[in-house]
Amino acid sequence: MGLTKADIFSKEQNRLAMLLKALAHPARIAILQRIMISNTCICGDLVGELGLAQATISQHLLELKSAGLIKGSIEGTSVCYCIDPDTWKVLESIIQDFLANYKGETVCCQ
Amino acid sequence: MGLTKADIFSKEQNRLAMLLKALAHPARIAILQRIMISNTCICGDLVGELGLAQATISQHLLELKSAGLIKGSIEGTSVCYCIDPDTWKVLESIIQDFLANYKGETVCCQ
DNA sequence: ATTATATATTGCAATATTACGATTGATTAT
């Protein structure tokens, strides 16, 4: 069907999956790294740096924005993007919580 | 096209995106949580616990296995799954590295 | 050998994602 049955999972499971999905593309990883490494907003530098068409990058930016991971502000003729600190904190927190469930190697399955 | 241009990104970016993609579904989150919370391998308990058909769960398990996140061993007529500790360590490490790029709130984009 | 049980695979339909060219909209410079 191609349609996730979101209703049978918890709010937290859906939220984590949604955020991870937004991250789960090399172009979006690259965009976020570029923003974070600059430690500032970046304005339009992305096209040309990544080897993707302008429309494609705009689409990836929209996905990151829809997930709440970044926010953009119009700066003259270009648009500046930066990490949305609120969502980013949530992301860090729920990823930590998820990974913390792992208690280390087990002695089964040998 | 629907085909990611993996060749224009770094090995690390592709690897992180691949692992996050394997995680980025509420059913697979739920499966991993179930395995981790048991702190042992789990054998066939998944069908019935999640509200998905057996074929669907089998498919999600295959995706987790293909990404290297879990491994399975045949135990009589059922199959036991557990976290693959090697890949899991890599996952924790590269997620930490990725998140560590964030230097905190900036003063731009106001 | 036959049956029961558990998981994997196949085939299919519905929907989502990725990518890009072309176009549009908005702002700045001339």
Place this chain on the structure above:
DNA sequence: ATAATCAATCGTAATATTGCAATATATAAT
């Protein structure tokens, strides 16, 4: 006003994902 620049949106094609019924496979029990 006009042109230039930048980013968003639209339309489209190719491919991927999600989900399940049906079937196949493999082991255990009778």
